Amino acid sequence: MTEQIPSNQEEGEMDIEAQELQVEDLDFWTLSFLSEHLDMPERIDFDPSEELEKIRKAVAESPKEEQSQQRVLLMASFKKRLKILRENMAQAQLELEHFIRENPQVDKKELLLTVQEIAHRNKVSDQVGSLDNAVDLYLQAHSNIVDTVKSYKVRYYDNWQNKLFEDLFGYPPRGQIAIETMPINIYIKIGNIEDYVIAFGGSEDIARNSGGASLQSEFPKVKTLSAKVLIENTSFTNPTYSEGKIKPHEEEHLIHKNIYPRSAFVQGEQNWLRDVGSNREIELPLFNQAMHKSITNIFLASWLYAAKTEILAYMKNGRSISFIKQTLADPHGLYNFEDNGKEYYQNWFLGHLRKSGIKVQGLDNHQLTDEEIKIIYSGALEEAWHKRYLPMFEKVFQALEKILSNYGSDKYPEIMRLLVQEPISKWPRLAKILS
Numbered sequence: 001m002t003e004q005i006p007s008n009q010e011e012g013e014m015d016i017e018a019q020e021l022q023v024e025d026l027d028f029w030t031l032s033f034l035s036e037h038l039d040m041p042e043r044i045d046f047d048p049s050e051e052l053e054k055i056r057k058a059v060a061e062s063p064k065e066e067q068s069q070q071r072v073l074l075m076a077s078f079k080k081r082l083k084i085l086r087e088n089m090a091q092a093q094l095e096l097e098h099f100i101r102e103n104p105q106v107d108k109k110e111l112l113l114t115v116q117e118i119a120h121r122n123k124v125s126d127q128v129g130s131l132d133n134a135v136d137l138y139l140q141a142h143s144n145i146v147d148t149v150k151s152y153k154v155r156y157y158d159n160w161q162n163k164l165f166e167d168l169f170g171y172p173p174r175g176q177i178a179i180e181t182m183p184i185n186i187y188i189k190i191g192n193i194e195d196y197v198i199a200f201g202g203s204e205d206i207a208r209n210s211g212g213a214s215l216q217s218e219f220p221k222v223k224t225l226s227a228k229v230l231i232e233n234t235s236f237t238n239p240t241y242s243e244g245k246i247k248p249h250e251e252e253h254l255i256h257k258n259i260y261p262r263s264a265f266v267q268g269e270q271n272w273l274r275d276v277g278s279n280r281e282i283e284l285p286l287f288n289q290a291m292h293k294s295i296t297n298i299f300l301a302s303w304l305y306a307a308k309t310e311i312l313a314y315m316k317n318g319r320s321i322s323f324i325k326q327t328l329a330d331p332h333g334l335y336n337f338e339d340n341g342k343e344y345y346q347n348w349f350l351g352h353l354r355k356s357g358i359k360v361q362g363l364d365n366h367q368l369t370d371e372e373i374k375i376i377y378s379g380a381l382e383e384a385w386h387k388r389y390l391p392m393f394e395k396v397f398q399a400l401e402k403i404l405s406n407y408g409s410d411k412y413p414e415i416m417r418l419l420v421q422e423p424i425s426k427w428p429r430l431a432k433i434l435s
Contacts, residue, residue, distance in 0.1 A: 051078055079433050085124075086433070090417030092122040096131060100138060104183040111135050141184045144224035149181050167221040168229065169199050187230045196233045206334055207233075214309075272297055279357035281367070287360045291377060294349055295384045303337045303389050307396070308424040310335060315416050321404055325397045338385035345381055346374040396424055399431035406434055 055074045062070045095118045100106070106114075115135055119128040152160040161179045165188065166172045175192025190196040193208060200207035201217065212232040219226050272293035276282060282290075307328060314324045328335040350373055353360075360368040368376075407415055422430050 051081075083434055086418055086430075087414070088122045088124050089127060089130075090414050092118050092124050092127070092131060093134075093417045093420070094413050095122070096134065100183055104142065108135070108139055111139070138184060141228060145181060145184070145186055145228060148222060148224045149179075149186065164222070165195075165199075168219050168225065171195075171198055182230075185228045185230050186225060187232065189232045189234045191234050193233065193235050196231065196235070199231050200233075203340060206340060210334065214313075273352060273356060276356065276358055281359040281361050283361050284363075287368075291349070291380055294352075295380055298345055298381070299384055299388055302341070303385075304392070304424050306335070306337055307393065308419075311396075311400070311424075312416055312419060315412055318412060320409070321397065321400050329393070338381055338389070342378060342381060346377050349377050350374060392425060395428045399427040402431040403427075403434055 055071070055078060058074060059067050059071045096115065099114055099118075100111075112132065112135060115128060115131045116125075119125045119131060124131075149160075149164075152164045156163045161177055162172055164179060165177055173190070173192065173195045175190070175195055177191065177195065178189040180187040180189070188199070190199060196210075197204050197207045199215070200210060200213055201215075210233055212230065215229045215231060216227055217229070219229070272290055276286060276290045310328060311324055314327070319327075327333065330336070331339070334340070350370055353373070360373060362368045362372070403415055403418070418430065418434070419427065
């Protein structure tokens with residue numbers, strides 16, 4: 001599913017493809033470290049930002065001829081401690097999720113006590129605030145689900161599932177459905193393909209070849225379930241495959257959507273219309289600048305975001321890295337986000353221009369038509385896909401293979417929790433830290 005990209009994001013980094021951080025960039029590390037790791041304010045035995053400042057001062061105070069060697073030695077020690085911190089935090093997250101799955105009805109008091117125990121056991125007690133935040137998000141999501149389902153059962157008795165489906169998707173189901181309440185989502189098994197196409201939304205061709213989906217939709221009539229609905233096409237799957245593959249895959253999407261902040265996936269989205277203004281005619285240089293920035297948003301908030309969630313969801317199923325790469329790289333498959341979403345992105349961009357009253361002056365004082373803008377935007381999307389997304393995609397999978405070679409395929413759950421702490425664009429750097 002293509003998620004709509006907000007137009008009012010805060011400005012952030014543009015150069016997502018920048019060179020990997022070098023050892024010498026200590027000031028950059030100090031300034032950016034916490035903002036790049038919003039999912040894990042890194043406090044344990046040491047505070048990385050403070051440690052980096054100490055390293056910078058120690059290097060500066062060393063004799064000039066010794067500074068390079070001192071820097072290398074101190075940073076090697078820092079990275080070793082940072083690796084341990086990340087591994088401990090990943091294990092703590094894994095244990096917390098396991099406990100929640102085993103005890104979905106646990107009350108807040110017991111859950112917070114469990115968090116304390118998990119943090120102490122994994123030597124991340126100073127990190128307990130981050131885990132508490134995950135607990136609060138879980139409890140809110142779980143409460144929304146339980147209360148909503150209970151309300152429908154009280155109001156509609158035996159017909160509650162059909163009525164909930166109708167309120168979610170606008171039509172009563174034609175065939176059989178079954179709704180299951182899970183810890184942080186509802187799971188709807190849909191037996192009729194036409195019902196599934198309606199629930200899936202978007203491209204009908206893609207829907208008919210889809211086994212399941214995590215819906216990012218907002219549901220006006222059932223707001224408490226927005227971004228908390230998983231659907232499965234049971235006309236496409238068998239029960240064994242459903243329980244073993246489809247359900248865990250789709251649940252992994254919602255774990256990250258509802259428990260881990262969006263910063264786990266996205267860094268540096270921009271308000272791309274800020275410099276354009278409103279109710280004016282702009283020339284091609286400013287138009288091209290706005291277009292580039294808007295596509296950076298798509299690159300970060302849609303393509304990389306979707307790639308990360310899909311990789312983690314397939315890893316949840318135990319799929320090999322080679323299988324995941326082949327599946328996501330198929331130019332004719334579900335995950336060619338540029339091609340499958342091109343019409344949506346064109347309309348999204350054009351819609352914002354029109355809403356802001358922006359007209360574009362082309363060559364020879366010719367005002368660009370809507371169709372001309374769409375054609376230009378289509379070409380820019382294709383260029384970004386081939387020159388920005390696909391090269392990053394290759395780097396990401398090289399990093400995954402390197403991490404897997406260090407830990408082994410039997411450590412998938414731990415590896416996943418290491419990966420979720422990082423924006424996907426930082427996975428190559430993570431692989432270096434963990435090597």
